[in-house]
Amino acid sequence: MLAIERKNEILAILQKEQRVLVAELSQKYNVTEETIRRDLEKLEKEGFVKKTYGGAVLNSNTNLDLPLRIREKTNKKEKQIIAKIVAELIEEGETIMLDSSSTSLMVAKNLKQIRKLTVITNSVEVLIEFAGNKGINVISTGGMLRESSLSLVGKTAERTLMNFNVDKAVISCKGIDLDKGITESNESEAEIKSIMRKCAKTTILAIDNSKFDNISFIKVGDLNKNDIVITDKMLQDKWNQYFEEREIKVIAE
Known part of the structure; x- marks a missing residue:
């Protein structure tokens, strides 16, 4: 799976469940926890998530507009x-x-x-x-x-x-x-x-x-x-x- 595809899937999970854990995502996508952390850092810079200890939560801003995909x-x-x-x-x-x-x-x-x-x-x-x-x-x-x-x-x-x-x-x-x-x-x-x-x-x-x-x-x-x-x-x-x-x-x- 390409990095952009994984990042989009993580966003979709966040949209539904509001939070994700690094360890769980690492197992799900069979990549290192460091790779998942980098994915979450990118999503945080784009304004979609807020990193937490061991994971991340969906940004709750009222003007958050997720991509159609x-x-x-x-x-x-x-x-x-x-x-x-x-x-x-x-x-x-x-x-x-x-x-x-x-x-x-x-x-x-x-x-x-x-x-x-x-x-x-x-x-x-x-x-x-x-x-x-x-x-x-x-x-x-x-x-x-x-x-x-x-x-x-x-x-x-x-x-x-x-x-x-x-x-x-x-x-x-x-x-x-x-x-x-x-x-x-x-x-x-x-x-x-x-x-x-x-x-x-x-x-x-x-x-x-x-x-x-x-x-x-x-x-x-x-x-x-x-x-x-x-x-x-x-x-x-x-x-x-x-x-x-x-x-x-x-x-x-």
């Missing part, structure tokens, strides 16, 4: 469950928007069998995923490329989105909180998601259980009764009450 590996089974449910809510002939989240990419993989669909997206990966599907009309937002997320953002992307009115927008987020609402780690991504919500009759919020009770850097918006929340586990009573009071539909696997 890492997010694709995190909570993969949970996202696959969510993506399948979301795809079942998309009807043939509809117009939809997909954001640049790793969950939306999985949704795209589940939509490829639909014979007629229009998709507007700022995700480079989603554009590639739909390439060659004749029944799916794909519209790119254009805009400036964010390398870490392989997304198109900025004023051009925002203006393109505002030209359209669609049936559904599928978005994810970094955190959702009872008081702070839907939050993201990056301002430009948050603006794209906010505009998508305004352009859609219905917003499908596709979020795995790890996002609940988390607060990230910038607010995308509050939940409303036109939203549908899709998640992979049954929710705590406080969340069920919150959604019931606001007439928000929730589907939990």
Whole structure:
């Protein structure tokens, strides 16, 4: 395994478990503990982790924005469950928007069998995923490329989105909180998601259980009764009450 691949896998483990131990990683990857320490030092310099005695923990900064390649590996089974449910809510002939989240990419993989669909997206990966599907009309937002997320953002992307009115927008987020609402780690991504919500009759919020009770850097918006929340586990009573009071539909696997 290449060093960059090992480092990415370590980040994926940290994203899911929040902490790692040098000794365990050394055994897992069959390398010396010194090699693992160097990996963690590099991740610390990049701002992703904080080294601790014998290991490291994930940096808890609210504006931490992990690369898409890492997010694709995190909570993969949970996202696959969510993506399948979301795809079942998309009807043939509809117009939809997909954001640049790793969950939306999985949704795209589940939509490829639909014979007629229009998709507007700022995700480079989603554009590639739909390439060659004749029944799916794909519209790119254009805009400036964010390398870490392989997304198109900025004023051009925002203006393109505002030209359209669609049936559904599928978005994810970094955190959702009872008081702070839907939050993201990056301002430009948050603006794209906010505009998508305004352009859609219905917003499908596709979020795995790890996002609940988390607060990230910038607010995308509050939940409303036109939203549908899709998640992979049954929710705590406080969340069920919150959604019931606001007439928000929730589907939990």
